[in-house]
Amino acid sequence: MEPVLLVVHVLASIVFVGGSAVATSLFPRYAPTAAAEGADERSAAVAGVLHRITRGYTALGLIVPVVGIVLAFVQERMGEAWVTVSMVLTAVAGLLLATQIYPRQRKALATPGDGAGLRRLSMFAGVYNLVWAVIVVLMIVKPGA
Numbered sequence: 001m002e003p004v005l006l007v008v009h010v011l012a013s014i015v016f017v018g019g020s021a022v023a024t025s026l027f028p029r030y031a032p033t034a035a036a037e038g039a040d041e042r043s044a045a046v047a048g049v050l051h052r053i054t055r056g057y058t059a060l061g062l063i064v065p066v067v068g069i070v071l072a073f074v075q076e077r078m079g080e081a082w083v084t085v086s087m088v089l090t091a092v093a094g095l096l097l098a099t100q101i102y103p104r105q106r107k108a109l110a111t112p113g114d115g116a117g118l119r120r121l122s123m124f125a126g127v128y129n130l131v132w133a134v135i136v137v138l139m140i141v142k143p144g145a
Contacts, residue, residue, distance in 0.1 A: 005071040009064060016061035017132055023053040024101050024125040031105070031121075032112040044109075051105045058097055065090050082138045089138075093131045100124045 030047040065087070072078045104121045107113075 002071070002074050005067055005074060009067045009071055012061065012063040012067065013136075016057045017064055020054055020057040020061055020097070021125075021129045021132055023050045023057065024097070024105075024128055025122075026050055027054065027105055027108075028118040028122045028125070031108040031118055033115060033118065047105075048109060051102075051109055054097075054102060054105060058102070065094075080142070081144045082142050086135050086138045089131050089135050093128055093135075096124060096128050096131070101128060 027047055027050040030043045030050060032044045032047065068090075069078075069087070072083050077083050101121065101124050104117065104124070108117065108121065
């Protein structure tokens with residue numbers, strides 16, 4: 001059972017978290033802006049696809065923490081600090097995505113704005129990706145385990 005859980009946890013992390021990380025990072029580059037009147041319609045279409053990827057992969061990415069928690073129970077590691085920190089950081093990443101990134105993407109598609117909003121969105125995407133990078137390091141190094 002443990003090897004199956006580990007494989008599902010790692011593959012879901014790579015595909016779904018990785019996919020949402022890429023989509024959130026690329027979105028600001030393709031999002032339509034008010035200054036770009038008559039801009040390439042393909043860019044707006046790409047931004048729409050990246051937004052849908054963000055939404056879909058985020059929903060599927062819920063597999064990662066669920067399977068991770070089950071795996072931690074099976075391995076009897078729930079009390080270890082690195083597991084707790086990883087769970088807290090996963091919640092932070094999820095909240096950032098749900099409260100900042102996804103709504104700002106939706107707004108950028110609905111009403112093209114200035115570059116300042118997209119720069120902020122880029123910043124949030126960078127923080128989101130940094131949080132996931134820290135989680136990956138914790139999963140590999142397992143400090144205090």
